[in-house]
Amino acid sequence: MAALLIVLAAGTAGCSALAPRVETPRLSIVSIAMTSADLFNQQFLVRLNVENPNDLQLPIKAIDYKLFLEGDSFAEGSTHNAFVVPALGATEFDMTVRTNFVSSAGRLLSRLNGRDQVNYILEGSVRTDLGLLRKIPFQRSGIVNLQMVR
Secondary structure, eight states, rough: HHHHHHHHHHHHHHHHHOOOOOOOOOEEEEEEEEEEEOOSSEEEEEEEEEOSSSOOOOOEEEEEEEEEEEEEEEEEEEEEOOEEEOTEEEEEEEEEEEIIIIIIIIHHHHHHTTTTEEEEEEEEEEEEETEEEEEEEEEEEEEEEEEEOO
């Protein structure tokens, strides 16, 4: 029985070495710009900033996200562009978001009343290549300028 406990303890220690202790990266929206639109669909370019508060680089495989603007669900999906955020550093990247006018952009425009700044909530998980630590959940809120096609 004692031998079994020693094997289990060694296995647990090995697993913790494979999954380093990582603080949640801070994701924030830098800008949102509508790049194309028709009656039924709109395409937006969302620029994100990812800050890594850890003293090890963060290899990101993908980001699963839900984006809320002015308290309303706006878009959700996954990015599949792998990149690395340096230790104690930051990286910006762009993701393309598609919405449906009736369900997202139309409601947003009616709530803005001419304003170009929107409140956002971005939540989801960062998928990494860090041993057993595969997903890191996040949630961030803020205000960003919305640039519409004119």
